[in-house]
Amino acid sequence: MTCQKTSHTFTKIAFKPLHTNLFNIVLISFFLTIGCGNLYSQEIKPKKTPLPAARQSDKSKKASKDTTKTITDTIKIDSIKPKKAFLDGLLKHNAKGYEKIDKKKNTLTLYDEAELYYKDIELKSGIIILDYKNDEVYAGRIKDSAGILVQYPNFKQGSNEVQPDSIRFNFKTKKALIYNSRTEQGEFKIKAEITKKENDSVYYLKGARFTTSTDVDNPEYYFRTSKVKFVPGKKVITGLTNMVIADVPTPIALPYAYFPMSEEKSISGIIVPSYNDSNTRGFSLQNGGYYFALSDNYDLTVLGDYYTNGSYAMRFESSYAKRYKYRGNVNFRFENLISSERGYPDYSKQNIYNIQWSHSKDSKSNPNSSFSASVNMGSSKYFKQSINQANIGSSLNNTLSSSISWNKTFNTIPQARIALTATHSQNTQTEEINMTLPSLQASVDRIYPFVGKDGVKKGLIKNINLQYNLSGKNSFVTTDSLFFKPQMFDNAKIGMQHSIPISTNFKVFKYFSASASTNYQETWVTKTINRSFDSDLNTVVDKTVNGFDAFRTYNFSSSLGTTIYGTFKFGDTKKIQAIRHVMRPSFSYSYTPSFERYYDTYAIDATGATYKDYTRFENGVYGQPGKSNSNIIGFDLSNTFEAKVTDKDSTKTEPKKVMLLNNLNFSTSYNFNADGKTTFALEPIRVSGGTQLFDNKMNVNFAATLNPYAIDNSGQQINVFNINNRGSLFRMTSANMTLNYSFSNKNDKKDENKQSERNGGRSDDLFGTNTDLNDTRKSQFTEEDSENVITEFFNSKLPWDMTMAYSLTYTNTKRENKISGNSLMISANMDITPKWKGGISTGYDFVQKGVTFTQLRFERDLLSWRMSFNWTPLGTYSNWNFFIGIKSGMLSDIKWNKRSASNR
Structure with missing residues (x-):
């Protein structure tokens, strides 16, 4: 309960006897001052400025110069201060019934919807009686025509509010008595039989109850105590306190209790x-x-x-x-x-x-x-x-990852940027950790050296631009057991790479967009290797050579592309009026020369007759220079299909656009310098596509790999086209399809699994909800913004949501011709009743023929309390968890949490 700070509430009124006494005192003081010049009502210090003497003749001036003293004013403002008025502010009041002044009793009575306003105080009640004689105010209820007490007092001061049965306040002593007060302090609602206001900041309560229930008169639980000291906005200190649930006292009791109530x-x-x-x-x-x-x-x-x-x-x-x-x-x-x-x-x-x-x-x-x-x-x-x-x-x-980055932009011409980043990637299966500490990225914006004074970048020459990029890395590869130990830093790889890309773009034959670029790279390293055959050990060994070294590479690339639009019309009267097809074909060419000058040879046996090539830059942080030429032409085709259909709404004149395929892509490449053994000229054709169905609620994605080359009896790819090996034109070596479908009769489903996503899990609940056992007060289900409305027939609206994911994978790399993956996962949540929620996450693996991860969850809204049960019945992570406790964070320690013994 918060008893409001009551202060001066009424207009100041000076009594007549006070006027009479004041007049007599002033009159006596006046006569005493005139009669006795040396008699004062109090000690008065002389004024600093003397009164000027009366004018005298020149003769008298000289005669009286030594004998006449300067006369000073000994009369000052009277030390007796007038009594302060009853109220020192403007008082406003009104009532619907009547306003009555009783001069004999010195009272003002306001009846029926009475209101009184004074400074920051608002008092509303059925009846308000202002007693000038005793410096008191009383507010209480009145009876209606049926004899029922109505119009309860409502006392408000600042942000504090009290709603008692009656209130009595003395302006002189600043004390108050409040009967059956009801108030709020933070999450607490407090009701007390009698409240005594000792001063502006301390209240004493008798027969009080504390609860976080919305209905303080009929709470589902409360704490009952007989004596309470209450300091609004700071604390509540109670005597013997007993917890009552559903009006039944429980054995839960404390000899005293302390509740902090700071609002700041x-x-x-x-x-x-x-x-x-x-x-x-x-x-x-x-x-x-x-x-x-x-x-x-x-x-x-x-x-x-x-x-x-x-x-x-x-x-x-x-x-x-x-x-x-x-x-x-x-x-x-x-x-x-x-x-x-x-x-x-x-x-x-x-x-x-x-x-x-x-x-x-x-x-x-x-x-x-x-x-x-x-x-x-x-x-x-x-x-x-x-x-x-x-x-x-x-x-x-299977992966934990981290990134810490700092970026700075320099407002120079051209603009420059610098970034420092520390990254971490950890495989939880192999326990291998890859880390950069730090990684440096710097760049200078593009410069157009041939652009004219008008600034127009048009054509092959004017569009030529160059840029400078700098990259540096300090990379580590280690494991869990050696993380941040000295051994981790022994194998550090340090390197820096400079690159200067030069590019241009222009139009060809009006409809084709062409681009050309070349890139120069220079790579610095601090470690290289020297490989040789050790005859004593009879093996090839690598010796680490510490010291600065560098290699330089360059390449060239170009591309040509266009966009083709096609529309197939079926008529305005048809259901499908037209289909629009957009194709974006593009051709690319890239050339990278051989950098054999960075390669050496080493003997692979003791005879020294057989040698192999190697480069001292192997396993560098930025890789190694290529030995063979790369002369590749590539092809890519992307497609989108869109339909115009007649809208179901007859009032709309324009057709409705429906996306048939968001994308349908084909890509492949041909390497003119392939050796036919380790590399093959024609790359497999990769097909991918996706679309959205059912008002964009279902996402469909598919992909396939078509290999033109045949394989031998051992399953190894050979440099023979499959069609020349009495097979089909292409071999489908792999394919996959995924479906994701989310639908509900609620509003847009909110993402409530942020912590799971942050930990590296999924943002949805297909693998169940994230249960952080540190705080089980939080709901397992999506919290709605508005409360459920309980109707006579609740089943007319059963809020629910459902998420479905289906995955199918086909493998045929070595003529396996099998379905390697085929699984369905479903997650559903439903409000079974206005206060009961239920949910399930489960799935089935059609290849392994077994049920995948399954979780059952239930929750009961107990108004101020929440009860939940979470059960994972199958698998390694099988467990159950039961919780019941108060929702309020202030009373989060009042709970009972029971879970199964951990299997981990």
């Missing part, structure tokens, strides 16, 4: 842990810790778990933000996992960790500079073995 910022406090047990780790206390509200710009949450077998976990979570500058959050998780007991065969011990950091800078703070971070790194097995994460999508992900 978050309050630091203890996070109560939850109890659990595990078959392999024993009993545990989980997710206990402390929340630090460090400032308005950042905070810190420290959480921990402890198991009786010695396992423990620590988590540090912090969010920070500065308006118009930046925002972000940092999460660090560490777990020391012990399974079974020491001495048993299934005993194991390991440490796993995960670091996540997200940072974004507001572009308005500095348009020429930006800094961003998206970090997700740690142990490869963290999401598979964590005791505090039930995130299947993240567990099935």
